[in-house]
Amino acid sequence: MSVGDTHTIQALNSASLPVTEADLLAHLQTLTQTSTCAKTPGLGPIFGQLQAAVTRQVPYDGLVSDLNKRDAGVWTAEDEANTEQFAKLYQVPVCSEFWRQGDWNGTVAVSQAQPVPGATPATNVYFATQKSVRPDITQAVILHEALHNLTGLSDARLYNLLTGTAKGLGLRHSCVISKVLIDNGCAVGAPQDDLCGEK
Secondary structure, X not given: OEEOOOEEXXXXXXXXXXXXXXXXXXXXXXXXXXXXXXXXOOOHHHHHXXXXXXXXXXXXXXXXXXXXXXXXXXXXXXXXXXXXXXXXXXXXXXXXXXXXXXXXXXXXXXXXXXXXXXXXXXXXXEEOOOOOOHHHOOHHHHHHHHHHHHHOOOHHHHHHHHHOOOOOOOOOOOHHHHHHHHHOOOOOOOXXXXXXXXX
């Protein structure tokens, strides 16, 4: 699919992912307002919106999506506060989120946190699609990205919301958010322990 005349994004069939939104939805449908997941700090007020957020998700191949991060909505209010850096997002393609000096940097997915003007809510998720990374696309990753779509929060602020703390991620990889979701029964599976450094 082309956006304008200069950018390309490629939709994915969610059934082609190793874990599908349907798998996650089946799990979420078993949870109630009294479940541990619903009582996770910060999730209580939005617990009833989780299934809709997952259902609305539109997956894209992040490796070939060269739409700039600003137009793609891959930014947060924190990014907007730094006006100089925010302006530079027009020059940074979504696909750059997945690479560091030509090698995969460990990022499995990034989300549209801000709706495109005239279209609400945010729905797009860009996945790393190379064969070696596909096993890392888990229920927790899909839900983690749906929470970005739903809240518009950065990883650090989403972690704070889910843990009821103000400490942020520090130097930890954002997969600790997936670990919090799994530990609280919001998703089934294991996070990328090699990146999290936590079991």
